Amino acid sequence: MVQVIADIPVVPPAQRGYWSGVLSRLKRDPVAMICAVILAALVLSAAFAPWLGLADPYQGSMIARLAAPGTPGHLLGTDEQGRDMLSRLIYGGRLTLFIGLMPVVLAFFIGGTLGIIAGYVGGITNTIIMRVVDVFFAFPSVLLAIAISGALGAGVLNSLVSLTIVFIPPVTRVAEAVTSGVRSLDYIDAARASGANALTVIRVHVIGNVLSPIFVYATSLTSVCMILAAGLSFLGIGVRPPEPEWGLMLNTLRSAIYVNPWLAALPGVMIFATSLCLNLLSDGLRSAMNVRD
C-alpha cells in the first residue's frame, strides 16, 4: 500500500508565486500604477538624458539669464546663469535620484543583514548590535545626516555615506523585530533539531519570511531619503556646483525669487513630485502585500 501511494506522481498545485500575486494586486491599484509610471519616466529620462537632444546643461549664456518658462528655445526658461532649465531638470534627476535612492538600497542590505543576524543569533550579539542602533536613534534623521555630511564636507560620495548611515539603524530595528518573531516559531526549532546549521536555516526558512516586511519598510524610507538628499545639496553640503541637482538648483535659484519666482520653485516641484510618488507607491505596495503597520 505504502509503495503504491509513493508511486503516484505528485503534481504540484498550479500555485502562483507570492511576488506575482503581489504584482497583480498592485496592478489593480490605479494610484500606485500612475506613480510607478511617473517614476519610471523620471528614471528613464534621467538615464537617457544625453540622447534626448537636450540643450547642454552646463552651457550658460549671460544675455539669456532667468528667462521665463515658455521662452522660445527654452521651454522651461533658463536659470541664473542662463542655462536651459528643462535640460538641467532632466539631467538633475541623475544625481538626485541616485543619491535619493541608493542609500536606502545600501541600508536595506546592510541593515537587513545586521538585523537578521541580531534577531536570529540573539544573546550578546543582539545586545551589541541593537544598543549601537539605539544610539543612532537618539539623533533625529535630519540632524544626523547634516552632522555627518557637515563633518565630512560636500561631495556625492560623502552624501551617500552619511545618508546610508542614517538609514541603516531603522532598517536594522525592523529586521531584528521580524526576525526574532520568526525565530521563535516551531518550524525553526524543527529545522534546527533536524541538524540544519544556522546559515541554512536563515537562508531556507528565515529570509523568505522576513524579506517582504523589511522590503516594504525600506520602500517607505525612500521618500524621506529623497527629500534629505536634496536637502543636503540645498544646504550646500551635498552635490557641488555646477552639477545639475534639484536641491542645489533650488538653492542657487533662491536669489531669483524676486525676478522670476515660479522659475525658482521648479526644482522643488520635481523633488515634491518624486517624493509623493515614492510614498504613494510604497503605500500601494504595502496594501498589495497585506503588511499591516
Place this chain on the structure above:
Amino acid sequence: MLSYFLRRLILVLPVAFGVSVVCFALVQIAPGDPLTAIMPVDATAEQQAAMRAAYGLDKPVPVQYLIWISNLLQGEMGRSIASGRPVADEVFGAVGNSLLLAAAAAVIAFPIGTFLGFLAGYFRDTLLDRAVTALSITGVSVPNYWLGIVLVIIFSVNLGWLPSMGAGPGGSQDWQWDWAHMRHLVLPAVTLAVVPIGIVARTVRALAGDILSMDFVTALYAKGLSRGDVLRHVARNAAATALSVMGLQLGYLLGGSILIETVFNWPGSGFLLSNAIFQRDLPLLQGTILVLAMFFVGMNLIVDVAQAAIDPRIKRS
C-alpha cells in the same frame, strides 16, 4: 512611578554615552587637520607641535575623548573657532530661538493634525477620510524647505504681507512678544508645521479607527452612553500613543528645523549649525549637534514617563 522613572533614566545613560561618542567622532572623521583653521600658515614645525600639545591633539584618541568628556561634564564645550566665544554661550542662545520656532510649529500642528486625524478615523472610508488621507500624505511628502520658498514667494514677494527672513525687525536677535516680532514667526512656523500635521493626522486616524472598532465601544453604546461620553473614553484610550507621537515630533521639529532656519535666516541652532559647517568650525558643530541630540534623548525620556503616567498598562510591560 518613581521607580519606573529611575529605571528609564538608567537605560538612558548608555545612550547618552553613545551620543557623546558619536559627537566626538564627528571631529575625528572630518578631513584635514583641525588646527589648520587657527594656525598661521608660516608656523614652524616646533610651533605646530606646541599647538598640538596645547589642544591635547598629540595624545591617543581614547585619551582625547576622556579629556573632552570630562570638560563637557564640567560645562566646558570649548571655544568657537570662528567667533572665539565659548561654544556653550553660542549654542544655548540659538537653541532658545529654535525652541520658540519648534513650539510655535507644534502649537499649529498638533491640534490641526489631531482634529483632521480624528475626523478621518471617525468617518472612515468616506470622502472626508480620503481627503484627509490625501492631505496627510502630501504633508509628509513635501520637501519643507521648498514649501518655505513657495510661501515666501506668495506671502512676501507677491502679497507683501509677511517678512521673508529674520526673527525681528532690522535683523533683531532679541525676541519680544509683539506683532513686529511675531509676524516673523508666522511663515517659518507654518512651514515647519506641515510635516507633523501629516504624521499626527495619520497616527490619530489609525488610532481612532482601531479603538472605535473595539468591543468596549459597542458595549458603551449598548449601555446607553451618549456619543460624547463614548468619545471621551476613546480619547482617553488614544491619549498615551498620540502623546508619544507628538512628543517625538517635538524633538524632530527641533532637530529638523535646520533647513527651515536656513530658508528664513532664523537665528536658531540650525542656522548656527550651517554657519559652523561653512566656516569649518568643528567645536561649534560638535557642540550644537550634542546639545540637540541630548535634548532629543531627554524628550524621549519625558515621553516614555508621561506615557506610563497616563496609561498604567505600559508600566507593567
